[in-house]
Amino acid sequence: MTGAEAANALFVATILVYASAMFAYALEYAFDRRAEKRVSEKELVAAGNAVVDRAAKDRASEPAAGAPITPAAARGAGRLGLVLTYLGTAALAASIVTRVVYTGRWPWGNMFEYTVGVALAGMITWLVLVSSRHVPRRLGLFATFAVTMVLGTSVRVYTEAGPLVPALDSYWIVIHVTAAIAASGALLIGCVFAILHLLKRRYDRNVSDGKAIRFPLNVAERLPDATALERLTFKIHVFAFPLLTFGIFAGAVWAHFAWGRYWAWDPKEVWAFIAWVVYAAYLHARVSGRSAKANAPWIAILGYAVMLFNLTAVNLVFDGLHSYAGV
Amino acid sequence: MKKKIRSFARRWWHQLTSMRTALLLLLALALAAIPGSTFPQRSISPTDVDGYYAEHPDLAPFLDRLWAFDVYTSPWFSAIYLLLMISLIGCVVPRLGVHLKALRAAPPEAPRRMEILPYHRRLDGEVNETRARAALKQHRFRTVRREADDGAVTVAAEKGYLRESGNLLFHASIIFVLVGVAVGSLFSWYGNRILSEGEDQAFCNNLQQYDEYGLGAYVSETSLPGFCLQLDDFEAEFTDGGPTSYDAEVTYTVDGDEDAYNLRVNHPLNIDGANVFLIGHGYTAVVTYTDRYGNSESRHQPFLSMDAALNSEGAFKFPDANFNPETGEVDSGAEVGFDAILVPTYDDSTAMLLGSEPELNNPVLALTAYRGDLGMGDGLPESVYSVNEEQVASGELEQLNDEAEVIGVGDTMELDDGSTLTFDGVEQYAVLQVRYDPGGPIVLVGAVILIGALLPALTVRRRRYWIRWNPDGSVEVAGLNRNDYDGLEEECDALTADIAPDFRPPKPRTDSEASIGSTS
Numbered sequence: 007m008t009g010a011e012a013a014n015a016l017f018v019a020t021i022l023v024y025a026s027a028m029f030a031y032a033l034e035y036a037f038d039r040r041a042e043k044r045v046s047e048k049e050l051v052a053a054g055n056a057v058v059d060r061a062a063k064d065r066a067s068e069p070a071a072g073a074p075i076t077p078a079a080a081r082g083a084g085r086l087g088l089v090l091t092y093l094g095t096a097a098l099a100a101s102i103v104t105r106v107v108y109t110g111r112w113p114w115g116n117m118f119e120y121t122v123g124v125a126l127a128g129m130i131t132w133l134v135l136v137s138s139r140h141v142p143r144r145l146g147l148f149a150t151f152a153v154t155m156v157l158g159t160s161v162r163v164y165t166e167a168g169p170l171v172p173a174l175d176s177y178w179i180v181i182h183v184t185a186a187i188a189a190s191g192a193l194l195i196g197c198v199f200a201i202l203h204l205l206k207r208r209y210d211r212n213v214s215d216g217k218a219i220r221f222p223l224n225v226a227e228r229l230p231d232a233t234a235l236e237r238l239t240f241k242i243h244v245f246a247f248p249l250l251t252f253g254i255f256a257g258a259v260w261a262h263f264a265w266g267r268y269w270a271w272d273p274k275e276v277w278a279f280i281a282w283v284v285y286a287a288y289l290h291a292r293v294s295g296r297s298a299k300a301n302a303p304w305i306a307i308l309g310y311a312v313m314l315f316n317l318t319a320v321n322l323v324f325d326g327l328h329s330y331a332g333v
Numbered sequence: 334m335k336k337k338i339r340s341f342a343r344r345w346w347h348q349l350t351s352m353r354t355a356l357l358l359l360l361a362l363a364l365a366a367i368p369g370s371t372f373p374q375r376s377i378s379p380t381d382v383d384g385y386y387a388e389h390p391d392l393a394p395f396l397d398r399l400w401a402f403d404v405y406t407s408p409w410f411s412a413i414y415l416l417l418m419i420s421l422i423g424c425v426v427p428r429l430g431v432h433l434k435a436l437r438a439a440p441p442e443a444p445r446r447m448e449i450l451p452y453h454r455r456l457d458g459e460v461n462e463t464r465a466r467a468a469l470k471q472h473r474f475r476t477v478r479r480e481a482d483d484g485a486v487t488v489a490a491e492k493g494y495l496r497e498s499g500n501l502l503f504h505a506s507i508i509f510v511l512v513g514v515a516v517g518s519l520f521s522w523y524g525n526r527i528l529s530e531g532e533d534q535a536f537c538n539n540l541q542q543y544d545e546y547g548l549g550a551y552v553s554e555t556s557l558p559g560f561c562l563q564l565d566d567f568e569a570e571f572t573d574g575g576p577t578s579y580d581a582e583v584t585y586t587v588d589g590d591e592d593a594y595n596l597r598v599n600h601p602l603n604i605d606g607a608n609v610f611l612i613g614h615g616y617t618a619v620v621t622y623t624d625r626y627g628n629s630e631s632r633h634q635p636f637l638s639m640d641a642a643l644n645s646e647g648a649f650k651f652p653d654a655n656f657n658p659e660t661g662e663v664d665s666g667a668e669v670g671f672d673a674i675l676v677p678t679y680d681d682s683t684a685m686l687l688g689s690e691p692e693l694n695n696p697v698l699a700l701t702a703y704r705g706d707l708g709m710g711d712g713l714p715e716s717v718y719s720v721n722e723e724q725v726a727s728g729e730l731e732q733l734n735d736e737a738e739v740i741g742v743g744d745t746m747e748l749d750d751g752s753t754l755t756f757d758g759v760e761q762y763a764v765l766q767v768r769y770d771p772g773g774p775i776v777l778v779g780a781v782i783l784i785g786a787l788l789p790a791l792t793v794r795r796r797r798y799w800i801r802w803n804p805d806g807s808v809e810v811a812g813l814n815r816n817d818y819d820g821l822e823e824e825c826d827a828l829t830a831d832i833a834p835d836f837r838p839p840k841p842r843t844d845s846e847a848s849i850g851s852t853s
């Protein structure tokens with residue numbers, strides 16, 4: 007097997023493993039009835055006694071009415087999902103390392119490699135959040151879904167790994183592109199949380215208004231508290247915004263060396279600027295007034311839409327200096 | 334009346350410097366930037382703008398009146414960012430005053446009823462004041478002790494001032510960056526030049542010798558530093574049909590001193606603050622034309638690449654050919670020109686003219702010859718990369734061969750009058766950009782400050798903490814976060830435990846806001 011084939015095999019394995027993980031998380035998400043217990047957690051804790059807790063645990067050993075598996079089995083599926091997520095991420099990293107070894111260069115040379123990097127950064131962000139207990143495991147359903155979508159899209163722009171064009175042959179590729187990839191990956195997860203928050207908020211409102219809950223709102227039933235989701239969204243953006251800023255500045259420094267000017271409103275630069283401004287607007291909305299804060303998650307989603315546009319449309323449709331980054 | 338105006342102005346000033354306006358202006362700026370990526374921009378590629386004009390002759394002038402081809406210098410784009418700047422300054426300056434005062438002031442007194450604060454505990458047992466203040470100091474709180482009339486003693490503590498410092502510095506640095514950009518646009522200049530190999534091709538730093546140039550408003554043509562530059566050798570390396578490195582050996586002369594430099598992409602040459610960048614390359618075809626009287630002329634003609642395989646187009650023009658030694662004049666209607674395509678790797682086993690590889694493995698020229706009036710004398714600017722099509726269309730220039738003639742290096746194309754064009758060989762040229770931008774370093778410093786200030790502005794949290802010894806002997810502590818964050822309770826409990834060793838924090842409460850961690 008050549009290096010290229012090995013890298014591709016690992017890549018395909020990653021997608022399959024992530025898809026299985028997604029299925030496992032889905033089982034936990036749907037059938038772990040403890041999630042319901044969590045809704046009433048406050049009373050449980052307020053009662054503050056172990057008897058109630060044990061009662062809840064006993065209940066947890068039987069499947070809820072109509073559910074095909076027990077909550078304990080569902081949690082087992084969730085644990086399996088997490089293990090698979092780690093495995094898939096290791097395979098993805100190995101695939102990238104293999105590419106590095108046989109091309110002998112940094113692995114961010116074309117759009118395919120960039121997109122794969124974003125998937126890896128997104129999943130690492132997610133795993134850090136889960137292992138630091140910032141988010142419940144079962145939400146891995148949404149993270150694996152988002153990342154698998156990104157990986158699936160990257161296949162459409164698959165490029166044979168080749169050598170780098172001269173402008174890319176610089177250590178700035180390490181600095182600039184790595185920062186951009188890390189920021190995009192983290193922002194992907196931030197966007198997922200913004201969406202989950204909006205879903206849950208809508209769900210809560212419909213519940214309190216006594217309105218019917220239909221798809222996709224019913225998915226929100228097992229989501230954590232809407233306020234907590236919003237805070238997490240904000241935290242992720244607080245982490246990612248300086249990274250994005252740094253990535254853009256590093257790009258400007260590199261543009262100085264490679265193209266003789268640090269900023270010239272090349273389409274990629276225009277859309278990076280727009281993304282930055284939209285995320286700055288998100289942070290401002292978050293800290294100013296009630297109504298602006300309520301709209302902030304929408305601005306975060308808009309920000310990610312701009313990031314995606316910059317990655318896809320600007321590479322494929324517009325004619326600019328970044329176009330040679332290869333499709 | 335005066336009062337009315339003043340209150341009106343104040344109201345508007347408030348509006349402009351409000352956060353909501355800043356928000357809207359930020360989003361407006363994002364929107365306004367979009368057309369710059371959908372329409373060709375003069376500042377990037379004037380030829381693309383001309384192309385747009387040719388394609389949409391009706392729409393283009395209308396768009397032009399809306400500055401669609403100069404978005405980033407347009408009045409509407411400028412208006413938005415100027416408003417944003419004013420809003421920014423109006424926002425930063427008063428806050429700077431407030432913050433400077435806060436930096437000097439003591440942490441404020443606790444409210445009388447401390448239990449209304451988000452964190453509040455009653456402590457049993459002794460709390461030693463000296464020890465408490467030492468603990469607060471160790472946690473880098475700023476503290477002040479106050480005694481009330483009723484005998485209550487309060488220690489107020491606050492930390493996290495760095496957040497606001499960072500925030501103000503961050504916003505100020507944006508202004509700094511924009512000043513750098515403005516300085517750049519006023520004092521910078523640049524010139525682009527295609528430079529072929531060889532001593533006789535050298536050029537010097539003045540506007541006449543650039544193919545394209547731009548001067549900032551405060552730069553005069555005569556103030557450019559004098560230096561000359563020559564390309565000794567250029568090498569492009571290719572792997573699998575793609576370029577992997579460009580390597581230019583150049584010699585430059587400043588004030589009579591000669592020096593050599595190995596110019597590469599990403600490795601510019603600095604001459605007196607101006608940078609010389611290698612931004613591209615291409616092929617130069619060398620030909621010799623021998624006219625019907627036996628006079629020879631050589632041309633080193635740079636060709637423009639048309640694709641990634643460096644199939645390139647160009648033209649050779651000989652307006653002074655066919656000088657008749659008997660009449661002492663150029664024969665009328667006997668100027669000669671050739672349109673040519675240079676194919677670096679010609680594969681004669683296929684019917685295709687264009688090659689698929691950029692390396693010089695079997696270079697050929699595909700030539701179409703013309704004779705007549707090249708139309709070069711009429712003073713209009715014209716392309717050096719093709720013969721004038723209008724002259725052909727009007728019959729002033731006669732096309733001599735219907736099908737392009739393909740010749741290799743060393744081969745000769747013979748015209749009907751016995752004159753010949755010989756393909757002597759191919760050289761390389763480098764595309765150079767020379768740029769001087771004194772705003773760059775200012776922007777860089779601003780950017781470094783911006784990032785450095787952004788981190789504390791986003792991550793530091795401002796919080797307050799109070800201890801009160803009540804006259805009745807009881808002790809209360811309380812905490813308040815001034816920024817939205819969720820670790821207040823844990824942090825304050827840890828602090829309280831440091832202050833009062835026998836304090837036991839209550840069982841961790843699963844506050845729905847504090848944690849959404851999974852396992853119970």
Ligand code: HEM
Pocket residue numbers: 283286289290293350351352353355359417420421422424425500504507790791
């Ligand atoms: C080019 C325009 C601007 C950009 C890119 C920008 C960017 C930012 C960023 C990234 C933050 C950090 C958010 C945070 O602390 O949570 C921030 C905070 C802030 N900005 Fe701006 N800003 C701009 C203009 C303005 C203007 C015009 C105002 C005045 C109305 C303003 C007022 C504030 C305030 C009050 C904060 C602090 C929020 C806090 O205390 O946490 N900004 N800005």
